[in-house]
Amino acid sequence: MKKEVDMLDSVFEHFLKNNHFFRDRDVLRHDYIPKKLPHREDQIRHLGMIVAPLLKAERCSNIFIYGKTGTGKTAVMKYVLSQLVQKAVKFGVPVRAAYVNCRLAGTEYRVFTRLCDSLNIHVPFTGLAVGEVFDRFKRGLETQNLSLIVVLDELDELIKARGNVLLYQLTRVNGALCNSTVSIIGISNDLRFKEMLEPRVLSALSEEEVMFKPYNASELQDILWQRAELAFCNGVLLEGAVSLCAALAAAEHGDARRALDLLRVAGEVAERKNAKIIAEDHVREAEKRIERNRVIDALTNLTLHSKFVLYSVYLLGKANIYSAITGDIYEVYTELCKEIGVSTLTQRRVSGLVSELDSIGLLNSRVISRGRYGRTKKISLAIPRSPLTKAYTDDAHLGQLTNFTPKCLIIKFGKTKH
C-alpha cells in the first residue's frame, strides 16, 4: 500500500512538473464560449437584430437555426443571449433565457421540467402527467411577467423520437398568456429536419432562419490559433500541428469541435510523451486515440443484446460476409444467445437495435431490394475492426465467446459468396 502511494505521488509530481504545455486546458473544451467567435460575425449580427425587440419587452420572432455539428450554432446562440440578458438587466427589462438540450433531456417531460427549472418552479422529475408539467410552466410564466426565450438545442433528435406535439404546444403557448411571452429558438444539426415538421409547426417556428455553414480549413486555423493562445504556453505549438488539425477537421464537414478535440488530445499525447513541442505526429496519434475511445465508449454503454447484434456483424465479417442482411444477422445472433444462455429478442426488435446502432454510427445499414429475394437491409460495420477485437476480449459477456463460431456461419461460409 505504502509503495502504491509513493508511486502515485511520483505520477502526480511528474504531472505537475512537466505540465508546461497547458496554460488553461478548459479553453479547448467545446462547452467553452470564447469572447470572440471568428467567422461568425454575420450570424451574430443577424441573431442580434432578431432578438433585439425583447429589450423593448416585445416578443421576438421565433428562430430556426440549422447547420452541421461543430459549426458554432450553440456557441453563437449562447453568446448572443448572454449579451442580450446583460443588456436587459442593465435597462431593467425582464428577459430570461432558458436553454435546453433536447437530446440530453430526451423526452417532452424532461424538456418541460427544464423549462420549469429556469423559472424556479420545482417539479418532480417523474410522477406527473406531461400536461400537468406544461400547465405549471404556463401558470408560473404568467405570474412572473417576463419575456422568456426558449432555446431548444438538438431539437431534431427529440422530434425524430417523439413527434411534433411538444413544438405544437410551445408555439401556441403565447395565445394563453397575457403578461408574459415566449419566443422559441430551435437548433437542428439535421438539414432535412424541416421535412419532419408539420406545416403549421414549421411556419410558426421558422419566422426567421439562420444557416450555419461548415468552416473551411483556414477558418478553422483561425479558431484554433485563437484558442491555442489561451490554452497553451508560448512556443510549445508547432504551426504544422495546427494546420493538420484544421485540415483533418475540414475534411470531415468542417467540424470545429473535432478540430479542438484533436488539438487538445494532441497536447495530452505530447505531454505524456515528455515531448518539448506539439507536432504533427501527436495530432495523428490523437486522431487514432479519439476514434478508439469513441468506439470503446460506445461499446461499453451498449446493452447486452446490442452487443450481441454488433458482434454478429463482426463475426459475419470474419467469415468474409462483409455486408450481411437482417436475416443472416438474426441467425447468428440467435446462436450467440443460445450459447450464453439468454433468451432471444424478436426479429422486429433486433431490426430496431440495428437501426439504433446505425444512428450511433457503429453500423452502416441501408435498405435494399433484391427483387424476388425480398426487401431487406444491408448491414456492415461502420468502424475499423481492430479496436473492436480488443474491446470484445475485454468484455465480460463477449469474452466468453472468443472461441465460439456459430454453426450457421460454417454452413454459409463458402456457400454464400456475394
Add this chain to the structure above:
DNA sequence: CGTCCACAGGAATGACGGGCGG
C-alpha cells in the same frame, strides 16, 4: 407485366421499475 420474397417499419399493447400525491 404481375407475383411474391423478406423483410422494413408503424401502431397498439403490455410488463416493469420508479416516483408522486393524498
Add this chain to the structure above:
DNA sequence: CCGCCCGTCATTCCTGTGGACG
C-alpha cells in the same frame, strides 16, 4: 399504503414495397 402516471423496453400484429423472376 394505494392508485396513478411516468419512461423504457419488448412483443405482437400489421401494412407496405422494390424489383428479379417466371
